Amino acid sequence: MPELVDVKPLILWRAYVPRWSYLPLSGEGAARFGGRWNPVGIPTIYAARELSTAWAEYNQGFVQHPALIAQLQLKGAHLIDATDPKVLRQWSLDESIHQSEWRSDLDNSAVPSTHVAYQRFVEAGIDGVIYPSFMSPGGSCVALWRWNDAGGPILSIVDPDGRLPMSPASWREF
Template sequence: MPDAQSAGPLILWRAYVPKWSYLPLSGDGAARFGGRWNPVGVPTIYAARELSTAWAEYNQGFVQHPALIVQLELAGARLADLTNAAVLEEHGFDRAIHRSEWRSDLDKGNVPAPHRAYRKLFGAGFDGVFYPSFMSPGGSCVALWRWNGPDAPALRIIDPDGRLPTSPASWRKS
């Protein structure tokens, strides 16, 4: 299986800062600060395939910060499955990409291996990647670079009772 094209909806979990509860499908934080699989300026949704993995990735092994955890449904995405050794090899990557010290590379002025992979895969028409969780061994995550635009995969929040706020008005100023 060279690529993963989600035939039916893929259920994902996302943990994020509660202050942004009204923007569950925004990738602006990742665009502002960059991430493992996206350089600064590239909106990206980071989510996990398991609830426990979403929590572990959000906290990064540090203090357990408050989080809002939502379930997402992704349909029609072309994702490179970088958990699969054959797919890594096919695209010219090896397993070391998952241990990349990407922040250190950035600090040194170098382009991290996952950012080079982003350029290659996005340029080849991929919407994102599956990758193994660093914080939750055995778990897997998705970095999604395109969603809900023209000819893009559909990503929706599962909120059947409409409980998520639609504006920042629900937050008090501190």
């Protein structure tokens, strides 16, 4: 099956809750609640290929919540480009997967089509998927299921001045 292996670093943008500023590469929020491309219990990094898309996806069209936006670099990932209809057909999928009502499916005890695709991709050794943004037409996102483990892709945070905190000590309790 066709896949992308990035030759040069793929630049991604991640908007996330400032409280977790010291954990920019954690996928635990997605693991706790599940997401469009991951079932509950599976750590997943959700990021965008454009800064504006990261912001739009984070806020989901609702109230503009405070966010920390970080630039990431991804190297060596095996990604499925689900924005390409030809790639979707090769995986026996169609573009309707991008309109998956995954939250509604979960609420109705159904398995979302994106979770079925996730399982197939993981079984094939795929690290993540590129998919069109739901909240930012023309933008694209990446869901990454594997990073920074032996033999896997390398995901790093761009923080040249070391401004991100290393622990939760920078946050005070109210």
